[in-house]
Amino acid sequence: MACRRASKALGAVLALWAGAALGGPPERVVSINLCTDQLAMLLAKPGQLVSISRISQDPNVSVMLEEARKYPINHGQAEEVFRLNPDLVLAGQFTSSYTVGLLRRLGVEVAQLPIVTSLDQIPGAIREVGRLLGRAAQAETLATEFSADLAALRANPSNRPRAALHYANNYTSGDKSLAxxxxxxxxxxNVALEAGLSGGGTLPMERLLMLMPDLIISGQHYPGASRSEAVLTHPAMNALRDRHAGSALSDAEWVCGTPAVLRAISRLQEAYE
Structure with a gap:
């Protein structure tokens, strides 16, 4: 009897080892990054994604708020994540190195996805998350649909209106950025290119006023008081908006390289019609 039980136990262990060796899809996935949260929610099979980051349920930055509320949240702490017994953790390029390192030392697989800095990188990000989740076919469908929808939306006017992105503390995005x-x-x-900005950086308000853009896209206000947001309603900026078109769009649609950026493109086009 004891031999039979031992034989069955050994068989079970070997079966689990064989499944791992064959590279079966992860059964318990935890995401600790807003952007991987969104891609995982789009692609994971039912029950596969067991927790997503706390920020995914922040209405100010989450573009999938209602879907996110269906999942337990985590705060990105290694000890907390480890207790969830994941066989895959999805993280971002700049996720805490302490968290990533400790989880890996504990034997947990952590996949860190790079920041998406262009629209052309989004299909690749979708396919990579699909590969990690064992959902390659679903990812291919989503990536193909995204590329087709983007191609249909892309505008190539002979005379492009000049736009400025203006966020708290006079932050803006220049070349080599998703925005x-x-x-x-x-x-x-993007008038930031005229100012020589590459990536993200600050554009002094005086310089922005001298550039006189046709459209100002302001960042949204967040709960609580912040002196850095005062520039968004500075009298000079309000006067510029009175003379030119102005628009405040949801930051959530611009944050991550997901299909949600298509809505940002569409809203921009509508804002200047």
Whole structure:
């Protein structure tokens, strides 16, 4: 009897080892990054995604708020994540190195996805998450649909209106950024490039006023008081909006390289019609 039980136990262990060796899809996935949260929610099979980051349920930055509320949240702490017994953790390029390192030392597989800085990188990000989740076919369908929808939305006017992204503390996005790609796809020219900005950086308000853009896209206000947001309603900026078109769009649609950027492009085009 004891031998039979031992034989069955050994058989079970070997079966589990064989499944792992064959590279079966992960059964318990935890995401600790807003952008991987969204891609995982789009692609995971029912029951596969067991927790997503706390920020995914923040209405100010989450573009999939209602879907996110269906999942337990985590705070990105290694000890907390480890207790969830994941066989895969999805993280971002700049997720805490302490968290990532400790989880890996504990034997947990952690996949860190790079930041998406262009629209052309989004299909690849979708396919990579699909590969990690064992959902390659679903990812291929989503990536193909995204590429087709993007191609249909892309504008290539002969005369591009000049637009400025203006966020708290006079932050803006220049070349080599997803925000710049969104502006370009919508048919605009980013005035930050005229100022020589690459990536993200600050554009002094005085310089922005001298550039006189055709459209100002302001960041949204967040709960609580912040002096850095005062520039969004500065009298000079309000006067510029009175003379030119102005628009405040949801930051959530611009944050991550997901199909949600298509809505940002569409809204931009509508704002200047």
């Amino acid at each position: 710049n790609d969104i502006l370009t796809a919508a048919g605009f020219a």
